Amino acid sequence: MFTKIVLPLVALLGIVVGVGAVYSTAKKESPVSVPLLDPPQKPAKIEQAIYGLGLVEAQRENIPIGTAVPGVVLEVFVDGRPGYDPPHKKVGDRVRKGEPMFRIDDRDLKAELKIRESSLHATVAQLHRLERMPRAEDLPPAVAAVDEARARLFDSEAAYNRDLNLFQKKMLAGSDFDKDRYTMQAAKASLAKAQADLAKLKAGAWKEDIEVQRAAVEQAQSQIDSIKIMLERLIVRAPVDGGILQVNVRPGQIATLAWKEPMIVLGEVNRLHVRVDIDENDLYRFRERMPAWANVKGRKDPRFPLEFVRIEPYVIPKKSLTGDNSERVDTRALQVLYALPDQPPAKVYVGQQMEVFLALGEDERYLADTQPAVARPAVVELVPAVNPHGSTTTTADQPR
Numbered sequence: 001m002f003t004k005i006v007l008p009l010v011a012l013l014g015i016v017v018g019v020g021a022v023y024s025t026a027k028k029e030s031p032v033s034v035p036l037l038d039p040p041q042k043p044a045k046i047e048q049a050i051y052g053l054g055l056v057e058a059q060r061e062n063i064p065i066g067t068a069v070p071g072v073v074l075e076v077f078v079d080g081r082p083g084y085d086p087p088h089k090k091v092g093d094r095v096r097k098g099e100p101m102f103r104i105d106d107r108d109l110k111a112e113l114k115i116r117e118s119s120l121h122a123t124v125a126q127l128h129r130l131e132r133m134p135r136a137e138d139l140p141p142a143v144a145a146v147d148e149a150r151a152r153l154f155d156s157e158a159a160y161n162r163d164l165n166l167f168q169k170k171m172l173a174g175s176d177f178d179k180d181r182y183t184m185q186a187a188k189a190s191l192a193k194a195q196a197d198l199a200k201l202k203a204g205a206w207k208e209d210i211e212v213q214r215a216a217v218e219q220a221q222s223q224i225d226s227i228k229i230m231l232e233r234l235i236v237r238a239p240v241d242g243g244i245l246q247v248n249v250r251p252g253q254i255a256t257l258a259w260k261e262p263m264i265v266l267g268e269v270n271r272l273h274v275r276v277d278i279d280e281n282d283l284y285r286f287r288e289r290m291p292a293w294a295n296v297k298g299r300k301d302p303r304f305p306l307e308f309v310r311i312e313p314y315v316i317p318k319k320s321l322t323g324d325n326s327e328r329v330d331t332r333a334l335q336v337l338y339a340l341p342d343q344p345p346a347k348v349y350v351g352q353q354m355e356v357f358l359a360l361g362e363d364e365r366y367l368a369d370t371q372p373a374v375a376r377p378a379v380v381e382l383v384p385a386v387n388p389h390g391s392t393t394t395t396a397d398q399p400r
Helices: 002-027 107-131 136-168 174-203 207-233
Strands: 048-057 063-065 071-076 100-104 235-237 242-247 264-267 273-279 292-296 303-305 307-317 332-339 353-359 379-386 392-396
Touching: 048 332, 107 207, 136 174, 207 235, 273 353
Parallel strands: none
Antiparallel strands: 048 273, 048 353, 048 379, 063 264, 071 100, 100 235, 242 264, 273 332, 292 303, 292 353, 307 332, 379 392
16 A cells, blocks of 8 residues: 555655746746946947957067077076176166177187187287397397308418419329318308398398288187177177066076077067957958057957057968957968057056957047947947846947
């Protein structure tokens, strides 16, 4: 009896209770969730705008700084460390063109430079010695050698004349006479040699010898200049005036020619630019100097009026994506640069993403009347809509 009557009644009672609970829950109204961001307000009139995602960059574009010579980083001048004179600068400070930022290990080249400088000093000294010849102290010995050779010649000539008379009278052997004759000829040659040496000494160094030595000096100087240039290349300096945006180098780090990220990033941040990607499907709508404004990504306020700067007339693969489900990633984009105002309504930073809108009309009052939708793809049309609770909101059509 229990299984035939009681169990079915218990099951039926459970079903009734469950249905009642579901029914009572369904009748309760779910609380309205409060959005994190206020929705865009209703525009004054319906307009269309070209939408693009922009990236904030420096006025002269962001300059990634690397090294021309690989090696170990010996010193960083922009790491903000205290205790240096002059003090090290840090991220956010400004640098002038030519200021050092970091230095590669240069101890081996400095040692080589000392060797080359010593060699140059010896080569220059040799050149000066040749240019100042003859020495005043070298002349008296040469003159004395000439006098000595002349005296020996006089002595040999006197002996020769005596022996000549004896030889003619058959009173001297021929061998003795020949000996005196040869001695006189040798004395004449010695005198000629001494006189030639004296003339050479008085003439100084040979012109060609001086030119050879000058070439050796220039060669030694060129070697020193080459090492100095290599030393200068080991000091990475700021190529332009600008602000330090990022520092990714530390002492002891291996600096290579191909690095995964810039060691230092410089940029002119007095006035910022926005680089906007215009989808190639919207290029037929795009015109230069269209009224444009931008919002910080995900925010409707504040609004930044933009000033047209230039177009980079080369369509590249699209890189900046909005994340919309209907967005195509196999398209290309035209990059257009706009300038942010000198005094922007809010603080923005280099590298920050912004939503840029270009009005498809000549009426610039549209900039003051409409509020763009957030994170919309390509072409955005702002239209009013009514939610189930009766309040009016603004929605955006899908891209056309």
